[in-house]
Amino acid sequence: MTREVRNALLVFVGAVLVLIVADGTVLHYVRPGMAPLVAAAGVVVIALALLDVARDLRRRPEPADGHDDDHDHGSGRSAWPLLVPVLVVLLAAPPSLGSDAVDLAGSRTVAVGRAPEEPLPPREAPAVPVVDLVARAAATPDGGALAGRDVTVTGFVVPARDGRGTDLARLVISCCAADASPVRVHVDDPAGLVGAPGTGGDRWVSARVRLVPGTATRGTGFVPTVTVLDAAEVREPTPAYEY
Amino acid sequence: MTTGVVRRVGGVEVLAAVLVVALGLRVLGVDPLVTPQLRVGATVFVAVVVQALPFLVLGVLLSGVLTAYVSPLALRRVLPRRLGAAVPVAVAAGVALPGCECASVPVARRLIARGVPDAVALAFLLAAPAVNPVVLVATAVAFPDAPEMVGARFLGSFLTASVVGWIWARAGRAAWLADRVRRVSTTGDGPRWRVAAATARHDLVDAGGFLVLGGLAAAVLTTVVPEAWVAGLGEQVVLAVLVMALLAVVMSLCSEGDAFVAASLSALPLLPRLVFLVVGPAVDLKLIALQAGTFGRGFAARFAPLTFVVAVLCGVGAGVLLL
Numbered sequence: 056m057t058r059e060v061r062n063a064l065l066v067f068v069g070a071v072l073v074l075i076v077a078d079g080t081v082l083h084y085v086r087p088g089m090a091p092l093v094a095a096a097g098v099v100v101i102a103l104a105l106l107d108v109a110r111d112l113r114r115r116p117e118p119a120d121g122h123d124d125d126h127d128h129g130s131g132r133s134a135w136p137l138l139v140p141v142l143v144v145l146l147a148a149p150p151s152l153g154s155d156a157v158d159l160a161g162s163r164t165v166a167v168g169r170a171p172e173e174p175l176p177p178r179e180a181p182a183v184p185v186v187d188l189v190a191r192a193a194a195t196p197d198g199g200a201l202a203g204r205d206v207t208v209t210g211f212v213v214p215a216r217d218g219r220g221t222d223l224a225r226l227v228i229s230c231c232a233a234d235a236s237p238v239r240v241h242v243d244d245p246a247g248l249v250g251a252p253g254t255g256g257d258r259w260v261s262a263r264v265r266l267v268p269g270t271a272t273r274g275t276g277f278v279p280t281v282t283v284l285d286a287a288e289v290r291e292p293t294p295a296y297e298y
Numbered sequence: 299m300t301t302g303v304v305r306r307v308g309g310v311e312v313l314a315a316v317l318v319v320a321l322g323l324r325v326l327g328v329d330p331l332v333t334p335q336l337r338v339g340a341t342v343f344v345a346v347v348v349q350a351l352p353f354l355v356l357g358v359l360l361s362g363v364l365t366a367y368v369s370p371l372a373l374r375r376v377l378p379r380r381l382g383a384a385v386p387v388a389v390a391a392g393v394a395l396p397g398c399e400c401a402s403v404p405v406a407r408r409l410i411a412r413g414v415p416d417a418v419a420l421a422f423l424l425a426a427p428a429v430n431p432v433v434l435v436a437t438a439v440a441f442p443d444a445p446e447m448v449g450a451r452f453l454g455s456f457l458t459a460s461v462v463g464w465i466w467a468r469a470g471r472a473a474w475l476a477d478r479v480r481r482v483s484t485t486g487d488g489p490r491w492r493v494a495a496a497t498a499r500h501d502l503v504d505a506g507g508f509l510v511l512g513g514l515a516a517a518v519l520t521t522v523v524p525e526a527w528v529a530g531l532g533e534q535v536v537l538a539v540l541v542m543a544l545l546a547v548v549m550s551l552c553s554e555g556d557a558f559v560a561a562s563l564s565a566l567p568l569l570p571r572l573v574f575l576v577v578g579p580a581v582d583l584k585l586i587a588l589q590a591g592t593f594g595r596g597f598a599a600r601f602a603p604l605t606f607v608v609a610v611l612c613g614v615g616a617g618v619l620l621l
């Protein structure tokens with residue numbers, strides 16, 4: 056690996072880091088709070104490569120590379136693997152995880168227990184993250200703040216775990232997409248407002264629902280049942296994850 | 299020269315050609331992610347790399363500064379003379395430095411290059427990502443109903459780093475580390491900031507390529523390992539401990555986030571989940587790859603199994619004591 060190739064590779068890696076932050080796709084992979092760090096890392100990587108390039112340019116008159124830095128040059132290490140993430144991002148632009156990841160996660164669900172303390176917003180049918188709804192429903196048998204309230208939840212449609220009916224699911228990430236855990240609510244939807252799971256891509260639905268008290272128990276794997284009052288298909292939200 | 303052929307064709311030309319082909323396929327609308335496993339695997343792979351790179355960059359900047367600005371003499375002065383006492387000091391230093399495991403690998407390498415004994419630097423390497431305040435707070439948030447997990451994790455990881463350090467102090471050989479780790483060839487060349495930059499760039503290339511390979515392995519195995527491994531393990535604690543230890547190695551999660559995954563495996567008792575948290579920051583595929591790239595393959599082949607065994611034992615010990 057020559058210095059020129061190594062520096063070019065580093066510039067590409069840095070550029071990809073900056074680009075995914077600029078176009079927002081970084082949110083497919085990490086939490087929003089990481090985005091500035093990813094961009095900063097990209098800038099540093101580019102700068103490290105350009106410093107070396109600038110030095111080469113200034114030194115051109117000297118034959119070959121001089122006395123120093125042979126350790127920088129002669130290292131047998133190769134940076135070629137760094138091309139792999141660059142190619143994957145350029146070629147495939149991997150999407151946010153969705154129902155595929157829910158299938159692979161099997162029975163794993165987000166741990167319940169960190170129910171938010173604050174009351175629900177007083178608005179009519181406030182939007183509530185699925186992970187909040189599940190935590191609140193599991194914390195109190197009668198549903199607590201959710202009792203008798205309509206709320207709006209947004210998620211993608213997946214088959215229920217026992218195969219009967221459908222669930223609305225979201226993925227919760229704490230660090231990056233590698234630790235994504237699914238969270239879901241089971242929909243009681245006799246009118247079929249939510250519809251079937253998407254084929255060839257996730258179907259995202261925003262639904263106005265009311266909790267059926269006492270359904271988020273150990274027996275149901277802390278998947279509460281909600282009655283659907285209204286539902287509409289929506290675009291995938293940004294970010295697609297909950298935190 | 300093995301790179302002779304590549305050099306004649308020209309690495310830059312190869313690089314340009316590959317990128318042009320990739321962009322061409324993109325313009326034609328070719329989507330290579332045709333199966334669910336590929337879609338999930340690609341996202342997980344990019345996520346591991348994108349999450350790790352900022353911390354690796356931070357680590358190589360630190361290692362550059364360490365090489366350019368901190369003299370070996372100053373380091374020797376702050377460390378106790380006796381190896382046995384220096385190991386826990388290094389572990390305690392790790393507590394104070396919140397860093398990802400990716401950041402601590404290049405730093406440990408440059409500590410060794412600056413004359414810090416191998417065992418002490420390796421104890422620091424294991425401690426920094428595992429027992430810092432950020433990780434402990436994340437663990438407390440993830441286990442609101444089991445606050446004893448925080449103390450147990452701290453104890454398990456502290457013991458792991460110390461015991462591995464002590465074992466390495468007694469049985470470790472200097473020759474197991476690649477020669478390049480100790481080579482200090484940039485000193486005395488130009489201004490200090492340029493030495494720092496050269497060191498950082500060099501460490502980034504050494505570790506970065508291997509980080510990518512580790513991320514690939516983690517993505518493939520995470521999507522291929524059946525969830526059935528974990529389901530139905532609730533009653534068999536010994537088996538659960540082993541499976542969770544292996545899962546920690548495979549998943550290669552960062553130490554700030556692994557507590558939430560452990561918490562989500564709610565069908566399991568606390569002990570196997572604690573072992574998951576103690577093993578993960580000490581040894582996983584991404585780390586093994588980083589260490590192979592930084593310290594050499596011969597080192598990784600010895601250090602990874604040693605750390606794995608010690609971490610499992612220390613995790614179980616801490617769990618039996620505190621859970």
